[in-house]
Every structure is written in C-alpha cells, then in structure tokens.
Amino acid sequence: MRVSLKDVAAHAGVSIKTVSNVVNNYQHVTPAMRERVQRSIDVLGYRPNLAARHLRKGRTGMIALALPELGNPYFAELAAAVINAAAAHDYIVLLDHTGGRREQELLVSQGFRARVIDGLILSPIELETEDLRDRAESVPLVLLGERDYDLPYDHIAIDNVAAARAAVRHLIALGRREVAFIGARRGRSEPAQLRVRGWREELSAAGLPADDGLVAATDGWGHADGAAAMTRILDAGRRPDAIFAYNDPMAIGAMRVLHQRGLRVPEDIAVVGFDDVVEGHFGAVSLTSVSPDKEAIGRLAVESVLARLGGAAPEPRRVWAGYRLVERESTLGREAPEHGAQDRSVGPRPAGRPAP
Amino acid sequence: MRVSLKDVAAHAGVSIKTVSNVVNNYQHVTPAMRERVQRSIDVLGYRPNLAARHLRKGRTGMIALALPELGNPYFAELAAAVINAAAAHDYIVLLDHTGGRREQELLVSQGFRARVIDGLILSPIELETEDLRDRAESVPLVLLGERDYDLPYDHIAIDNVAAARAAVRHLIALGRREVAFIGARRGRSEPAQLRVRGWREELSAAGLPADDGLVAATDGWGHADGAAAMTRILDAGRRPDAIFAYNDPMAIGAMRVLHQRGLRVPEDIAVVGFDDVVEGHFGAVSLTSVSPDKEAIGRLAVESVLARLGGAAPEPRRVWAGYRLVERESTLGREAPEHGAQDRSVGPRPAGRPAP
DNA sequence: GGGCGGATGTATAACGTTGTAAAAGCCGCC
DNA sequence: GGCGGCTTTTACAACGTTATACATCCGCCC
Numbered sequence: 001m002r003v004s005l006k007d008v009a010a011h012a013g014v015s016i017k018t019v020s021n022v023v024n025n026y027q028h029v030t031p032a033m034r035e036r037v038q039r040s041i042d043v044l045g046y047r048p049n050l051a052a053r054h055l056r057k058g059r060t061g062m063i064a065l066a067l068p069e070l071g072n073p074y075f076a077e078l079a080a081a082v083i084n085a086a087a088a089h090d091y092i093v094l095l096d097h098t099g100g101r102r103e104q105e106l107l108v109s110q111g112f113r114a115r116v117i118d119g120l121i122l123s124p125i126e127l128e129t130e131d132l133r134d135r136a137e138s139v140p141l142v143l144l145g146e147r148d149y150d151l152p153y154d155h156i157a158i159d160n161v162a163a164a165r166a167a168v169r170h171l172i173a174l175g176r177r178e179v180a181f182i183g184a185r186r187g188r189s190e191p192a193q194l195r196v197r198g199w200r201e202e203l204s205a206a207g208l209p210a211d212d213g214l215v216a217a218t219d220g221w222g223h224a225d226g227a228a229a230m231t232r233i234l235d236a237g238r239r240p241d242a243i244f245a246y247n248d249p250m251a252i253g254a255m256r257v258l259h260q261r262g263l264r265v266p267e268d269i270a271v272v273g274f275d276d277v278v279e280g281h282f283g284a285v286s287l288t289s290v291s292p293d294k295e296a297i298g299r300l301a302v303e304s305v306l307a308r309l310g311g312a313a314p315e316p317r318r319v320w321a322g323y324r325l326v327e328r329e330s331t332l333g334r335e336a337p338e339h340g341a342q343d344r345s346v347g348p349r350p351a352g353r354p355a356p
Numbered sequence: 357m358r359v360s361l362k363d364v365a366a367h368a369g370v371s372i373k374t375v376s377n378v379v380n381n382y383q384h385v386t387p388a389m390r391e392r393v394q395r396s397i398d399v400l401g402y403r404p405n406l407a408a409r410h411l412r413k414g415r416t417g418m419i420a421l422a423l424p425e426l427g428n429p430y431f432a433e434l435a436a437a438v439i440n441a442a443a444a445h446d447y448i449v450l451l452d453h454t455g456g457r458r459e460q461e462l463l464v465s466q467g468f469r470a471r472v473i474d475g476l477i478l479s480p481i482e483l484e485t486e487d488l489r490d491r492a493e494s495v496p497l498v499l500l501g502e503r504d505y506d507l508p509y510d511h512i513a514i515d516n517v518a519a520a521r522a523a524v525r526h527l528i529a530l531g532r533r534e535v536a537f538i539g540a541r542r543g544r545s546e547p548a549q550l551r552v553r554g555w556r557e558e559l560s561a562a563g564l565p566a567d568d569g570l571v572a573a574t575d576g577w578g579h580a581d582g583a584a585a586m587t588r589i590l591d592a593g594r595r596p597d598a599i600f601a602y603n604d605p606m607a608i609g610a611m612r613v614l615h616q617r618g619l620r621v622p623e624d625i626a627v628v629g630f631d632d633v634v635e636g637h638f639g640a641v642s643l644t645s646v647s648p649d650k651e652a653i654g655r656l657a658v659e660s661v662l663a664r665l666g667g668a669a670p671e672p673r674r675v676w677a678g679y680r681l682v683e684r685e686s687t688l689g690r691e692a693p694e695h696g697a698q699d700r701s702v703g704p705r706p707a708g709r710p711a712p
Numbered sequence: 713g714g715g716c717g718g719a720t721g722t723a724t725a726a727c728g729t730t731g732t733a734a735a736a737g738c739c740g741c742c
Numbered sequence: 743g744g745c746g747g748c749t750t751t752t753a754c755a756a757c758g759t760t761a762t763a764c765a766t767c768c769g770c771c772c
Binding site for chain 2: 002045047048049050051052054055060062069070071073076077079080083092093094095096097111115116136138222223224227249252253255256259278279281282283284285286
C-alpha cells in the first residue's frame, strides 16, 4: 500500500503535523528536524495523496479546458499553451472536447462532465447567451474565442474584427478587388460574425463589393467544408480574385479545389487564412494567415481563471491577446516565391501583453 | 458553500448514509424513501464531492494520457479517441505532453506530473527499456506506439513492420524501383526502427536497393524535418522514384520540397505517409498513407488500463490494432487524378477488433 | 528567578464520502 | 405473543491531509 504521513511520522518519530510542515515548507522547522523528516520521506518514498489534500483544502489543483475539437491544430496548439501555462502555476489541465455542439457545451458549462475542477476555460461555438445566463454553477468560468457574449465572465480573444480587417486590407493592397469570405456558419446567428463583419467593413471602406454572393456559409469548419464552399462559389459563376477564409483548414481545403480547377494561387486567386497553423506553412503553396498569439491566450486564460479562485470576484473583463498577419506565398505580390524567405509581419499587435 | 450529504440528510430527516445509498443506487431502499431523499437532493442541488469520494474509495476516476505532442494531428485524433473511450467507462482523461523528450517521459512514467491518477497511458519516443525497468510506481501503465519494449507492460500498437511492408509493396507494385525512407531519427537506437525494418525487408524481398543513402535521418518528426530530409536526399544527388515517410507531416514537408524543385508527385516521385491525418487528404496532391485504427487503439488502451485497476494483474500482452493503406493521389498509377474518387483500401487488417 | 515572548512541535478536529456492523422494522409462523 | 429471518436504516469509523489551538522549549529581561 502507499505510504502516508502517518507512516513517515512513525518512522521519523515525530508527529504527523511535523511531517506535513516539512512537506509544505512551513517556515518554523529547525534544519535538523527538517533533514531528519526528509530522510524518512526519502527512505519510505512518501508522496502526498492529492485526493486527501483536495478534500481538506477544498481545491483540486485542476482546471478543465473545453475545446470544440482537438483535431483542429489550432485548438491542439492552444491546448498545449494552456497546459504549459497551468503547469507554471502547479495546475493540471483536464481536457474536454465538445464537438462544437450546443448540448455538449451546455453540459460542460454546467460542470456535468467533470466535477473535480477549480475552474473552467470554455471555447464555445454554438452556446447562446441565454444558455450561460442562468448558469447555476459556482466554478469560475472563462470564455475563449470569437463568440461575443454580454455576460459577466472574463473573455479572452483577439480583436477578430480588426484582425479580419487587416487580412482584407492586405488583399486590397495587393490590388484584389473581389474578395470572397468562406466559412460563416450556416443557420447560426453569431459565430464567424466578427470576422465577416471585419471583412465587410474593410471592403466597404474601400468601396469594394461585399454582397452575399461573396459569402459562402458552411456547416462545419474543417478542410472539407472549405473545399465545398469554394466549389459552390465557383459553380455559381463567381470568379473572385481573393479568398478570406474563416480558418486555415478551410483555406487549405479551398486551395485544393482551386488547384484542381486549374486556378493558380496567388496569381489568379490570393488566399488568406486564420489561425496560422503549422500545416499551412507546408502546402505546395504556403498560406498567408492571421496568427493569434496562442501563448498569450493560454496564459491569460489560465491567469484569469486562477484569479477567481476562492470566491475572489474581480470585475469581469474582456482581454485582447495580440495577433499578426503572416504573409506567405498564397498572397505574394510581384516577387517570385522565394524559398526560405523570412515571414513578414503586418498589422497591429494590440492589447494583451506583447508576444515574446 | 456547497451542499453535502449532511445537508441533504438534515433536510430530508434521515441519516447521511441513507442519502449516500440513494445517490449510489443502493439496492435496498424503499421507493418511498428514495423519492423523499431524491426530492431533497433536487431541492438543495446536491452534487457529490469527488475529492472525498476519491479519498474514501482510493480511486480517482481519472487516467492520464501522455503523448509526445498535441500539435501533431495524429496524436490529437488519438487523444480524442482515448477521451471518448474513457468516457464510456465514466473515466476522465488528463492529458499531458512530453515533447518526446526522455526526461519528460521519465517524469511522467514515474508519476511526478500527476499523482491523482488511477492509470497511465504513455506513448514514448525516447524512453529506453532500462528507464522503465526500475519503475517504482504502482499505477498501472500501458504503452502505446512504435517503440518495442521487452517489459511486463501492456503494449498497444499496430504491426509497424507489416504496415511499412504493405506501404512499400504498394510502391513496388506501381513499378517504383528506388524507394527512399524519410524519418529514422538521428542518433537514436530504436524509434522508427520498425518502420525502417519493414521498408528494408520488403525492398530486399523484391531484390531492390535499401542502402543507407536512401535513409534520411532527422532530428524531429514534423513538417520541417521532412522538408529538410528531402532536401538532403536531393542535394546528395539521389533521385529516388518513391518516398516512404515516417509520418504524414514529414511526407507533406517532403512534397513541398519536391514541388519547389519542380518534381511532380506522383509522376516523378510517388509518396506514402503514415498516420492518415486529415491534413493529408487536402493538399494540392492528396497523400497516400497507412491508416492506423485510432479508435481501436484508444479503446484498447483504455480497456487495458482499466483491467489492471485494483491490483488485478493480468498477463502483460501485446495488442495489435488494425490498419489499412489508403491510396490517394500521391501514388496514383496510370489513371489521371480523379476528383472525389473513393479511397481504396489495400493490405491486411490484422488483430485487434475489426474497425467499424 | 519568575515571567514573557517568539520559535518550534504536537494533539485533535475537521473536510465529505463510503464500508462495516449493528440496530430497527417487518413478516410470517409456531 | 414471541421468535427467527429477512429487509431497511442508522451510527461510527475510516480514507490522508491541513488548520487550529495548545504545549513545550529556549533565551532574555526586569
């Protein structure tokens, strides 16, 4: 059986609490005593029982991170960032995936999946404001991502409208005049709304068309959805000279269709994605993309959750992490594609802390 | 504060244990009593404290899954499979990433990262047999992946040698005569060894060259490593007519280099990857790949861990999950690339349970 | 030398749950 | 009516930890 404080105490000939004091680095322990106890700890191979500690302290040392899906590399990279940030605070992350389904998101937000957690970081897709309004759950919640809620929860995101505008501005600066948007989700009120808005605003500001025929709604947000949307646009007879996609997988799916139709990227059609996932760096044509500062998002999310532990209730705040537009071959201007070229950054890097 | 069994008991006018019995669906509770207690539970909104339950029962209901990295979509998809399989047994998964570094893997295998778990599923990269031999940790361990250990732990994997042979056989059947291997890790004894062996065996069996000049060792296993390896092969003056890569990201990195050098896939060089990640389906040239049955691997891993809980110690076993070779454009034969073509399966689907 | 205060160690009671054993209630039967 | 055998409920003791309050020790000052 596992060795407990009691065993160590017996072995060292001291009280249980003294051992506990050593384990917890309590200040008033003589060096001699500390060493003596430590020796017993080492000999017996004592390791604290976290369940007991949790019970006693009322905290578990774990936070949950609920993402739509792990298959999307953006979320996988984000998860890695959160895990690292949490580890820096001696916190463990419990990962959950909702599939972006409202039902699952609701379940998670109400704590049914994991009732062992001190806090929850949730990246919702379909969840509506009302779903969260009557959340009868005391576990602190921090929201992530593009959805825009008017609710008393911390929300970490990049400025999606500004980022989308930067992407479209870049396309316009290249001389593109007909910029299609791929990926506003079909039949949903909110998601992708901010990126569509940025797209529309920037085009309007430049006096360019932003009609509905240029927006391709989709059911999901994967490669296949991007490919389907691109197919639909072309089959409808439109020939945009630029694409702005909701995320990188959709952009990549769209580029495959363009390739198959014999359209050249970027000569015939320039493409910009969103998320800057590694996959986009290594296609036959590398992908220009909006690159959110994932490290910052992860760090800020963890800090926000932890700041609300133990009943502390700071004013809810919206935190903006940084982003930048990374230009690659899919939007190259006149110059020939150059292998090994440095990434160039463009556009604002607002709020949050500066990226490393 | 949160409501406990005691509060419910007081509210319902019964003993604590009776409430506990209701919560746990204990058999001998009269319907009347059950309803009365249930009503109090509902009114007060009672939810069990898992920390206390864990302390009492000695189990936590959590298993850890330690993977090299989440950024690789194969591992992300595998993680999703494990999470689902665990959920089916009311188990929660705690995800950890080791970066494939021996030090981290050692730490995880010895339970230093998370000491709250009932079991551990570990996918090692650098860990050596000796590292595990003197593991002084009572938490059940199940191994995943290509490494081949002679140790008393369950090991879930596909038959890497056979799978590699199937991939190379496919290339040979297409008439390819010079098949390079990308991705044997540099300076390591074991990893990728099985896939290299399968590659070598199949080539030898066909009387084709399998010399060291056709093997490109790499430091990592990402896109960039694949690209670098491909560059090195070409710069060394070799002109293989086929590539077998350790995994899909490396294959994709290699294909980008081929594209930049003006070599056509599959006409000049056919490419086969390993893992069948979604990303490979949507490149300009879609990627033929060995597709392990990730669902089965996840399910088998969870079942193996859970079977060892509570001191049960079944005979250690090696379990083989199924796989198949999915042909796509990167190895198309004479036919022109055909959009929307059905995936074709080739090769064995051994052991494990059949895939759905 | 008695008292005082800070530093150090200890006994005990929680935290919320479940297993054990015993008590209480119920039934039919002699 | 009492008794055995069942079902249902209860009391109590763990599980391993930490917080609280108290006991002890030491040196120091008046």
